[in-house]
Amino acid sequence: LTVNAAGEVVVRAPRWVSQAAIEEFILAKQSxxxxxxxxxxxxxxxxxxxxxxxxxxxxxxxxxxxxxxAPRWAVTVTQHALWVRGPQPQRADLVKAQLVRFxxxxxxxxxxxxxxxxxxxxxxxxxxxxxxxxATKRWGSCMGATRVIRLxxxxxxxxxxxxxxxxxxxxxxxxxxxxxxxxxxxxxxxxPDYPAHNQALRQFDQHxxx
Numbered sequence: 001l002t003v004n005a006a007g008e009v010v011v012r013a014p015r016w017v018s019q020a021a022i023e024e025f026i027l028a029k030q031s032x033x034x035x036x037x038x039x040x041x042x043x044x045x046x047x048x049x050x051x052x053x054x055x056x057x058x059x060x061x062x063x064x065x066x067x068x069x070a071p072r073w074a075v076t077v078t079q080h081a082l083w084v085r086g087p088q089p090q091r092a093d094l095v096k097a098q099l100v101r102f103x104x105x106x107x108x109x110x111x112x113x114x115x116x117x118x119x120x121x122x123x124x125x126x127x128x129x130x131x132x133x134x135a136t137k138r139w140g141s142c143m144g145a146t147r148v149i150r151l152x153x154x155x156x157x158x159x160x161x162x163x164x165x166x167x168x169x170x171x172x173x174x175x176x177x178x179x180x181x182x183x184x185x186x187x188x189x190x191x192p193d194y195p196a197h198n199q200a201l202r203q204f205d206q207h208x209x210x
Contacts, residue, residue: 001029009033048210050092056082056099057208060159067095075102100135100210103153108132110160111151111167118164121190122171135210139201140166142173149174157208158200165197 002010013022026033048054054065063082073086075098084095112130119128129148140151149170155163168190176183187194201208 001025001032048096050095050099057157057204058082059156060162073098075099096210100153103156103210104132104134107151107153107156107163110156110163114164114167115171118168118171118190122168122175122186124171124174128171128174140170142170142177144174144177147174154209158204162197162200165191165194166201169194 001012004010009026011022011026048056050065052065052067055062056065057063058077063077064080066081066083067089068083068085069087069089070085071087073084073094075085076083082099084098086094086098088094108130111132115128115130119125126147129146131148131150133150133152135154136152138152139155140149142149149167151163151166151170155166158166169187172183172186172190176186184194191197
């Protein structure tokens, strides 16, 4: 039993299962179905079209997207707006590409400034390569063998403290490539309120996205 992106209920059953049994099963799952249909509808409503007036997040705060024609592409952030200026601001694909690149570049500056101190606190003395990746589903990843940490550009949409938690999370993976008790003990030592940040990442996953 699944609910697809359009909110439609899809049931797969062996041929020997009767239609009546399938209908009874669906009826029993009405609460689950309604919950997931609501989630699908919310996700669809949050899908960006990259038009003026849409809301994007910057360091945990909402910004209204503003578009303006200009000879060259440029992205700037003001107190209330996220400005994208360029030759073809009506092109959603180009606006998205500019935003992603901007968040990558700005995110790398923020996280690179934090990395040395956080790595030292975690007892990491060897060099760590930090990469701000294009928009991905995962907030971050760590390759222990090569000591490479990747953080998603969209992480810059989260509040600064939550960004720091994700960086700490990935630094701790350099020693513990799992989510066992030792890993969480180390995370908890460096970021005692990590459960709240995990909850925020789940709760705002669809809001902090391109």
